[in-house]
Amino acid sequence: MNRVLVLFVLSLLLVGCMGMKVRVSDGSGDYSIYKNGSLACSRSDNCEVFPSGDAVYLEARRNNVVYSGMAVYRGCSSYDGASGPSSISPTNDFLTVSVLGTLSFASWAATAGNCRGYFPREVVIPVDLKDSLRAKNYPWDKPITSQSRLR
Amino acid sequence: MIRYIAIILLLASSLWAKKEYFILPVQLQGVHEDYAEKITSLVKEYAAIDGYAVVSKKEDCDYLLQIKLLREEFGVAVIFEKRKKNDKVVWSYGHIAYTPNDFIPIVSHVSHEIK
Numbered sequence: 001m002n003r004v005l006v007l008f009v010l011s012l013l014l015v016g017c018m019g020m021k022v023r024v025s026d027g028s029g030d031y032s033i034y035k036n037g038s039l040a041c042s043r044s045d046n047c048e049v050f051p052s053g054d055a056v057y058l059e060a061r062r063n064n065v066v067y068s069g070m071a072v073y074r075g076c077s078s079y080d081g082a083s084g085p086s087s088i089s090p091t092n093d094f095l096t097v098s099v100l101g102t103l104s105f106a107s108w109a110a111t112a113g114n115c116r117g118y119f120p121r122e123v124v125i126p127v128d129l130k131d132s133l134r135a136k137n138y139p140w141d142k143p144i145t146s147q148s149r150l151r
Numbered sequence: 152m153i154r155y156i157a158i159i160l161l162l163a164s165s166l167w168a169k170k171e172y173f174i175l176p177v178q179l180q181g182v183h184e185d186y187a188e189k190i191t192s193l194v195k196e197y198a199a200i201d202g203y204a205v206v207s208k209k210e211d212c213d214y215l216l217q218i219k220l221l222r223e224e225f226g227v228a229v230i231f232e233k234r235k236k237n238d239k240v241v242w243s244y245g246h247i248a249y250t251p252n253d254f255i256p257i258v259s260h261v262s263h264e265i266k
Contacts (some may be wrong), residue, residue, distance in 0.1 A: 033164075064243070065223075065228045065247075066244075066245060066246040138250055139184045140181060140183065140186065140222055142183055143183050144185040144251070
């Protein structure tokens, strides 16, 4: 029981170090994923980034051309499946409870004071298929007509 | 004393001087030249907003700006290259444009970066 509790609390303490899986909405794996302008994954089919700070900017690029980007913020809610530090099960071992309680409170106080929360476990960078299909048929090789003028 | 003031003024003037760009002919691949004109005029608009100059003579510029519009399966890859006069690329940025309306945020971003 004690081992379970120790593992549980350690997982809570280390939750800020967890990676974030990144996918691209069109399901293609041949994008490179950039985190804050730096290459994080050379392919998007098996990408995990380790965010830091309060926000991270992710981009999906192919041949150095940005296809889409999104900002991901640290939220106030926990990861899916990860419960808060106050949910430790009661136990008869007073010492264990005291130590774990102190560690848990320290962990909670470090993050909850300014509502830092956690990054999501998984994000999907949107590459708009509807726009892509519209673009596929866009007459780029024709002169700009009055209908397709920008402004 | 006067010498120091002159040096400071010289340094200050170099800091305040506008960067001057010469836009090279837009490289097109599967895209009509109307879009080259469109994106060039947008760059000139944003130059006025962001405080750098687009000059008409290559000799007068600090940097060259190469724009490429390359047709891809979905949309057009809009690529900007900031080059030194010796053609060395010092900065580049590419973004997909699904429609010509996407030129505006792309040029806005590039303009902010190169100003």
